[in-house]
Amino acid sequence: MMMLLFASLFCTLIFYALPTFSFQRYRFAWVSGILLHLFLIMLGFLLSLMNDVRLHQWYFVSLLQQGDQLQLRLEEPPVERAKTFKTIASVTHIVRNDTLIPVKGKIYLYLQKDAIAAGLYFQSILRMHQRPRFIEPPIHADSFDFKKFAALQGIHHQGYLKKNSYTFIGQDSSSNVYDFLYRLRDKLIAIIHQYIANSSTAAIAIALLTGYRAELDRNLSQLYQATGTIHVIAISGMHLALIYFLLQLLCRPLDRFPRFNFLKETAILILLWLFSLLTGGGASVIRAVIMFSFISVGKMLHRKGTIYNALACSAFLMLCYQPTLLWDIGFQLSYAAVLSLVVFMKPIYEWFSFENPLLDGFWKMNAVTLSAQVLTLPLCVYHFHQLPVLFLPANLLAIPLSTLALYGLLLLNGLSFYSPLAA
Numbered sequence: 001m002m003m004l005l006f007a008s009l010f011c012t013l014i015f016y017a018l019p020t021f022s023f024q025r026y027r028f029a030w031v032s033g034i035l036l037h038l039f040l041i042m043l044g045f046l047l048s049l050m051n052d053v054r055l056h057q058w059y060f061v062s063l064l065q066q067g068d069q070l071q072l073r074l075e076e077p078p079v080e081r082a083k084t085f086k087t088i089a090s091v092t093h094i095v096r097n098d099t100l101i102p103v104k105g106k107i108y109l110y111l112q113k114d115a116i117a118a119g120l121y122f123q124s125i126l127r128m129h130q131r132p133r134f135i136e137p138p139i140h141a142d143s144f145d146f147k148k149f150a151a152l153q154g155i156h157h158q159g160y161l162k163k164n165s166y167t168f169i170g171q172d173s174s175s176n177v178y179d180f181l182y183r184l185r186d187k188l189i190a191i192i193h194q195y196i197a198n199s200s201t202a203a204i205a206i207a208l209l210t211g212y213r214a215e216l217d218r219n220l221s222q223l224y225q226a227t228g229t230i231h232v233i234a235i236s237g238m239h240l241a242l243i244y245f246l247l248q249l250l251c252r253p254l255d256r257f258p259r260f261n262f263l264k265e266t267a268i269l270i271l272l273w274l275f276s277l278l279t280g281g282g283a284s285v286i287r288a289v290i291m292f293s294f295i296s297v298g299k300m301l302h303r304k305g306t307i308y309n310a311l312a313c314s315a316f317l318m319l320c321y322q323p324t325l326l327w328d329i330g331f332q333l334s335y336a337a338v339l340s341l342v343v344f345m346k347p348i349y350e351w352f353s354f355e356n357p358l359l360d361g362f363w364k365m366n367a368v369t370l371s372a373q374v375l376t377l378p379l380c381v382y383h384f385h386q387l388p389v390l391f392l393p394a395n396l397l398a399i400p401l402s403t404l405a406l407y408g409l410l411l412l413n414g415l416s417f418y419s420p421l422a423a
Contacts, residue, residue, distance in 0.1 A: 048323045053105055053154045060091040060103035061157070069095040070128040072109070073172055077122050077182055079214040084110040085117045088155070095127060107132050108150060108158040116168055122182045123172035130165050132157035152324040181278045185210050191416045192409070195423060204233060208402060209409045211235035211279035225384065235279040237288035237334060238399075242406055243275055244268070244292050265296040283318070283325055284334030290314035291338075307342050311335065329383050333376055340375035341368065369395045 053059055060070065071093040078085035089109045093100040111117040120126075135147045135158050150156065189206050196202040203215040213221070216233065224230045247268045254260045269292075276289040294310045315335060318325055325331045349367040354360040381387055388394075415421040 044319075044323065047320060051154070051323050054156065056104055058102065058104045060094060060105040063094055063101065063103055064131065065096065067096075070132070071095055071100065071169070072107070072126045072128055074109070074120060074122055074124045074126070075106070077186075078109075078111065078117065078120050080113075081110075084112060084160075085120070086110055087120075089126070089159075092125075105157075106153075106155045108135070108155055110158065110160045111166070112160075112162045114163050116163070120168070121171070122179060123174070125169040125172055126161075127167040127169055128159060128161065128165070129167070130159070130161075132159040152327055154324070177274075177277065181274065185212060185278055188413055191413050191422075195412060195416075205405070205409055207233040208239075208406055209413075211282070211285075225388075234330075235282060236284045237338065239279075239406065240272065240276065240285055240288040240292065242403055244272060246407065246410070247271060262300055265300050269293055269296050283328050283331035286318060287314050287331070287334050287338075290317060307338075311338060311342070329379075332379055336375040336379055337372045340373070341371050344371035344374045365396060365399070369399075 049055060054061070064070075070091050072089040073092050075088045075090055078087040087109050089107055091103055091105040091107060094103050095101075111120070135150050135156060137147045138145050150158075188210055189212065192202050192205050192209070196205055199215070200217060200220070203213075203217065204220070207213045207216050211234070213233065221230075221233070224233055251264045251268065254264045272289050272292055276285045279285055291310045291314050294305065294313065298305055318331070345367060348371050349364060351367075352363055354363055377387065412422055
């Protein structure tokens, strides 16, 4: 595989580098096309193989022996469920006769509710006294395939831990940006609970602002999905666009000072990336933040690009980092929605013309919703086996209200230092 990759790259470079080919370069353009596509195909295969943790020589399953124990580090704060706490843990070491063997891999972890499990947090270190189990496929063919979902994240095993089947070792003291973001998220959630008494309303507000949906009622989530408004509570590119617009608006006074342009765009990019990581870094959010990064860099360099190039480049970068995103539903829907908006928004908007600005604005909102559905509806039918027929009137209400709610929640957290105003 490596030989083919380097051979195709070498041939492509030779084709462009040798001067003897210069006068016939356009005549034999198909040769460079074949070589370039061959290189990209080989690169894709190689990145896919490198991304598969099961092929790594330090994958914990391939080194695990009878009597071994696993040392784990929690990669996220445990989420409380009905009977357990759920989290994702990295397998950092195999413990064999008091010897620590470094390994790699991740597992889904379910911990029985008790005082120890309730006190665990991000980067807690555990020692697991039992072997993890393979994630089983669903019993019914039309059920959610959790095995496939986990495999796309590089996770193939899970562990159910009771009180005596693990030991809490301690807390990893190394600090990183995720530790800061998880504690910031907890603080934002606490502020929302402090000022929004209704638990159901607070759960929606938390999902809208932070993407944390553990408190959200499952029936309510299904209702959002059935009406085609799931993007309201599932952090998406729409939320990031609203944040980007707000940051640009707040920084507009600095436009009078061109020398501060670089600092302004850099600060906006840092805040956007922090927000995207705070909300979980889903495929649609990362797609949006990469595209906004291109826009900001273009402003710094006083260059403008096309939306198609930005869309293709962001997809290429994301797939190079994690090739399995190609099968991620959020990734597919996000790119389908943006491409659909770019291609179909103008033709649909030109169906009707209104002189009244209110009617024109109302029709523009309808055109945006309709154009976004052109490419996303087939994916929704394929993945979820349902067709949201109320998406048009639901989005006409949901998008403006969710925009006001998001800005209101940002204002609430900004004023939380002074209780009378926050209340």
